[in-house]
Amino acid sequence: MFPVILLGGCGVYSFTGVAITAETISIDMFYNDAEGGPPDMAQTFTNEIRDYYQSNTNLTLVEDDGELQLEGVITGYRLTPIAPTATNNDQLGGSTSALTRLTITVQATYINTQDDQFNFENRSFSFYSDFDSNQNLTTIEDQLLEEIFDQIILDIFNASVANW
Template structure:
């Protein structure tokens, strides 16, 4: 009977539960900036921190200030409120129409550099997601919750486009 040690069957890459195959050891994520009109003043800092936390929680990468083997940088380029689901209204002041729902859409533009394998690099790639809310709600009261939901999806999309290779 021949017994092979389990570790001899493993590859050379570093794997995570997310399906990412990463051989790099470091990542640098620069502060994202707000190039959009609108949004809370702390929006870029919140996004950057959530992005860093996601990579640190879902990979074995070490975060460095600059020149990581993997590098992410970019800006928030869109913050748009759009009325959707119009409803009839008797309010002449509003022109007879109002909206039952409003959509908040955030767009983030990202540049990703993989110094180990440039075939995975992308420059100024846009990632966008939205969340709808009842137009009767005060945006200021629910904005943080909406941003969390939108940022979570955008970060997942950035992660998948960069290190998960999906």
């Protein structure tokens, strides 16, 4: 027969490494101040970051004045050629790019009303994804945005409630 061990105690525990004593969070609508990108990019980002905090914490999402508050703006949506290739086509200027990089930058402000040592203001978070320049951006843009947003949201999460 195996003995059963009961663990007890008090405190805040989390299997994700996130120890949060606050009960509420308000996440304002992120707005788009970047040139380019799909028209619903800010709404998509806001919904995804709200979902992420609700899925990975026990925080209750409230409209205003949460114990934790997050807001921000998408400040960059940039396409950059990153892998030049030689070509014999003079109409293209003698060279093209094999890869294009989509980079998105988000500025976020985080306020912890219980402990202001964790606050940050207008902190930039950026991530990118590379794609074959022969691909049509509109056909893969949603996939690229999802990949980029996932990383930016993780970075914001880690900087705020995970204290990393």
